[in-house]
Amino acid sequence: MTRPSATGSSDRAQSETAQSESTRLDDRSAMALALVEASLAADAGDVPVGAVALVDGQVIASRHNEREQRGDPVAHAELLVLQDAAAVIGSWRLEAVTLVVTLEPCPMCAGALVAARVGRLVFGAADSKAGACGSLYNLCADPRLNHEIPITAGVRADEAAELLTGFFTERRA
Numbered sequence: 001m002t003r004p005s006a007t008g009s010s011d012r013a014q015s016e017t018a019q020s021e022s023t024r025l026d027d028r029s030a031m032a033l034a035l036v037e038a039s040l041a042a043d044a045g046d047v048p049v050g051a052v053a054l055v056d057g058q059v060i061a062s063r064h065n066e067r068e069q070r071g072d073p074v075a076h077a078e079l080l081v082l083q084d085a086a087a088v089i090g091s092w093r094l095e096a097v098t099l100v101v102t103l104e105p106c107p108m109c110a111g112a113l114v115a116a117r118v119g120r121l122v123f124g125a126a127d128s129k130a131g132a133c134g135s136l137y138n139l140c141a142d143p144r145l146n147h148e149i150p151i152t153a154g155v156r157a158d159e160a161a162e163l164l165t166g167f168f169t170e171r172r173a
Protein backbone atom coordinates (compact mmCIF):
# COMPACT_ATOMS: atom_id res chain seq x y z
CA MET A 1 0.00 0.00 0.00
CA THR A 2 1.34 3.44 -0.83
CA ARG A 3 0.78 6.47 1.26
CA PRO A 4 1.17 10.10 0.27
CA SER A 5 4.32 11.55 1.80
CA ALA A 6 3.70 14.01 4.61
CA THR A 7 5.37 17.16 3.43
CA GLY A 8 5.85 20.10 5.71
CA SER A 9 4.62 18.37 8.85
CA SER A 10 6.63 17.81 11.97
CA ASP A 11 8.26 14.48 12.80
CA ARG A 12 5.72 13.99 15.55
CA ALA A 13 2.79 14.52 13.19
CA GLN A 14 4.40 12.17 10.68
CA SER A 15 4.83 9.38 13.17
CA GLU A 16 1.22 9.76 14.37
CA THR A 17 0.00 9.57 10.80
CA ALA A 18 2.10 6.50 10.16
CA GLN A 19 0.75 4.82 13.27
CA SER A 20 -2.91 5.55 12.55
CA GLU A 21 -2.57 4.32 8.98
CA SER A 22 -0.80 1.17 10.01
CA THR A 23 -3.77 0.22 12.22
CA ARG A 24 -6.43 1.33 9.75
CA LEU A 25 -8.76 -1.62 9.27
CA ASP A 26 -10.10 -2.67 5.91
CA ASP A 27 -13.61 -4.13 5.59
CA ARG A 28 -12.53 -7.75 5.94
CA SER A 29 -10.44 -7.07 9.04
CA ALA A 30 -13.25 -5.04 10.62
CA MET A 31 -15.68 -7.85 9.81
CA ALA A 32 -13.37 -10.32 11.55
CA LEU A 33 -13.83 -8.28 14.74
CA ALA A 34 -17.61 -8.16 14.22
CA LEU A 35 -17.59 -11.95 13.87
CA VAL A 36 -15.76 -12.28 17.19
CA GLU A 37 -18.44 -10.05 18.76
CA ALA A 38 -21.15 -12.20 17.18
CA SER A 39 -19.76 -15.35 18.77
CA LEU A 40 -19.98 -13.64 22.20
CA ALA A 41 -23.74 -13.24 21.67
CA ALA A 42 -24.17 -16.98 21.20
CA ASP A 43 -22.50 -17.60 24.57
CA ALA A 44 -25.48 -15.89 26.25
CA GLY A 45 -28.06 -17.69 24.10
CA ASP A 46 -28.49 -14.74 21.77
CA VAL A 47 -28.61 -15.05 17.99
CA PRO A 48 -24.98 -14.43 16.96
CA VAL A 49 -24.89 -11.01 15.35
CA GLY A 50 -22.01 -8.62 16.01
CA ALA A 51 -21.29 -5.05 14.97
CA VAL A 52 -18.37 -2.62 15.11
CA ALA A 53 -18.33 1.11 14.46
CA LEU A 54 -15.27 2.65 12.83
CA VAL A 55 -14.04 6.18 12.24
CA ASP A 56 -11.11 6.51 9.83
CA GLY A 57 -10.55 2.77 9.99
CA GLN A 58 -10.31 2.75 13.79
CA VAL A 59 -12.80 0.85 15.96
CA ILE A 60 -14.64 3.18 18.34
CA ALA A 61 -17.33 0.76 19.50
CA SER A 62 -18.04 -2.96 19.33
CA ARG A 63 -21.23 -4.77 20.45
CA HIS A 64 -23.29 -7.89 19.92
CA ASN A 65 -26.95 -8.81 20.02
CA GLU A 66 -28.18 -8.81 23.66
CA ARG A 67 -31.90 -9.34 23.18
CA GLU A 68 -32.13 -12.49 25.34
CA GLN A 69 -29.47 -11.41 27.80
CA ARG A 70 -31.27 -8.12 28.53
CA GLY A 71 -34.83 -9.21 27.73
CA ASP A 72 -34.91 -6.14 25.50
CA PRO A 73 -36.59 -6.34 22.08
CA VAL A 74 -34.50 -3.47 20.69
CA ALA A 75 -31.09 -4.67 21.94
CA HIS A 76 -29.85 -5.57 18.46
CA ALA A 77 -26.09 -5.27 17.89
CA GLU A 78 -26.50 -2.31 15.53
CA LEU A 79 -28.59 -0.21 17.94
CA LEU A 80 -26.22 -0.88 20.82
CA VAL A 81 -23.13 -0.03 18.78
CA LEU A 82 -24.76 3.17 17.47
CA GLN A 83 -25.47 4.28 21.03
CA ASP A 84 -21.90 3.56 22.09
CA ALA A 85 -20.49 5.33 19.02
CA ALA A 86 -22.65 8.40 19.68
CA ALA A 87 -21.40 8.49 23.26
CA VAL A 88 -17.77 8.31 22.07
CA ILE A 89 -18.25 10.99 19.40
CA GLY A 90 -20.46 13.15 21.61
CA SER A 91 -23.16 13.59 18.97
CA TRP A 92 -26.13 11.70 17.52
CA ARG A 93 -24.82 12.57 14.04
CA LEU A 94 -22.64 9.68 12.89
CA GLU A 95 -21.69 10.75 9.37
CA ALA A 96 -18.06 9.89 10.08
CA VAL A 97 -18.96 6.34 11.11
CA THR A 98 -18.71 3.16 9.06
CA LEU A 99 -20.90 0.51 10.62
CA VAL A 100 -19.80 -3.09 10.05
CA VAL A 101 -22.29 -5.82 10.99
CA THR A 102 -22.29 -9.56 10.38
CA LEU A 103 -25.94 -9.76 9.23
CA GLU A 104 -28.00 -7.48 7.01
CA PRO A 105 -29.83 -5.00 9.30
CA CYS A 106 -33.57 -5.41 10.01
CA PRO A 107 -36.07 -2.55 9.41
CA MET A 108 -35.63 -1.21 12.95
CA CYS A 109 -31.84 -1.07 12.70
CA ALA A 110 -31.80 0.22 9.13
CA GLY A 111 -34.14 3.00 10.28
CA ALA A 112 -31.76 3.81 13.13
CA LEU A 113 -28.79 3.91 10.73
CA VAL A 114 -30.63 6.46 8.59
CA ALA A 115 -31.70 8.47 11.65
CA ALA A 116 -28.07 8.52 12.84
CA ARG A 117 -26.86 9.64 9.36
CA VAL A 118 -24.33 6.82 9.34
CA GLY A 119 -21.74 7.39 6.63
CA ARG A 120 -21.35 3.85 5.31
CA LEU A 121 -22.67 0.34 5.97
CA VAL A 122 -20.79 -2.92 5.52
CA PHE A 123 -22.63 -6.17 6.18
CA GLY A 124 -21.87 -9.88 5.90
CA ALA A 125 -24.74 -12.30 5.29
CA ALA A 126 -27.94 -11.18 3.60
CA ASP A 127 -31.16 -11.81 5.57
CA SER A 128 -33.94 -13.00 3.29
CA LYS A 129 -36.43 -13.04 6.19
CA ALA A 130 -35.88 -9.60 7.73
CA GLY A 131 -33.23 -7.73 5.76
CA ALA A 132 -34.00 -4.07 5.15
CA CYS A 133 -30.83 -3.12 3.29
CA GLY A 134 -31.54 -4.82 -0.02
CA SER A 135 -33.38 -8.10 0.68
CA LEU A 136 -36.98 -7.16 1.64
CA TYR A 137 -36.56 -3.38 1.62
CA ASN A 138 -33.72 -1.00 1.12
CA LEU A 139 -34.13 1.74 3.68
CA CYS A 140 -30.53 2.81 3.08
CA ALA A 141 -31.23 3.75 -0.53
CA ASP A 142 -34.69 5.31 -0.53
CA PRO A 143 -34.63 8.85 -1.93
CA ARG A 144 -37.86 9.63 -0.04
CA LEU A 145 -35.91 9.44 3.22
CA ASN A 146 -33.61 12.25 4.28
CA HIS A 147 -30.36 10.28 4.20
CA GLU A 148 -28.91 7.55 2.00
CA ILE A 149 -26.13 5.19 3.02
CA PRO A 150 -23.64 3.52 0.66
CA ILE A 151 -23.61 -0.24 1.29
CA THR A 152 -20.94 -2.89 0.82
CA ALA A 153 -22.66 -6.28 1.14
CA GLY A 154 -21.37 -9.83 1.39
CA VAL A 155 -18.11 -9.25 3.29
CA ARG A 156 -17.18 -12.60 4.91
CA ALA A 157 -20.81 -13.57 4.31
CA ASP A 158 -20.07 -17.30 4.51
CA GLU A 159 -18.48 -17.01 7.95
CA ALA A 160 -21.39 -14.92 9.28
CA ALA A 161 -23.96 -17.33 7.85
CA GLU A 162 -22.06 -20.34 9.23
CA LEU A 163 -22.16 -18.84 12.71
CA LEU A 164 -25.93 -18.38 12.45
CA THR A 165 -26.55 -21.84 10.99
CA GLY A 166 -24.42 -23.44 13.70
CA PHE A 167 -26.34 -21.57 16.41
CA PHE A 168 -29.76 -22.63 15.18
CA THR A 169 -28.66 -26.22 14.48
CA GLU A 170 -27.31 -26.50 18.02
CA ARG A 171 -30.53 -25.07 19.49
CA ARG A 172 -32.66 -27.59 17.65
CA ALA A 173 -30.45 -30.52 18.69
Ligand SMILES: [Zn+2]
Binds near residue numbers: 107108110
Ligand atom coordinates in the same frame (compact mmCIF):
# COMPACT_ATOMS: atom_id res chain seq x y z
ZN1 LIG B 1 -32.02 -5.11 13.92
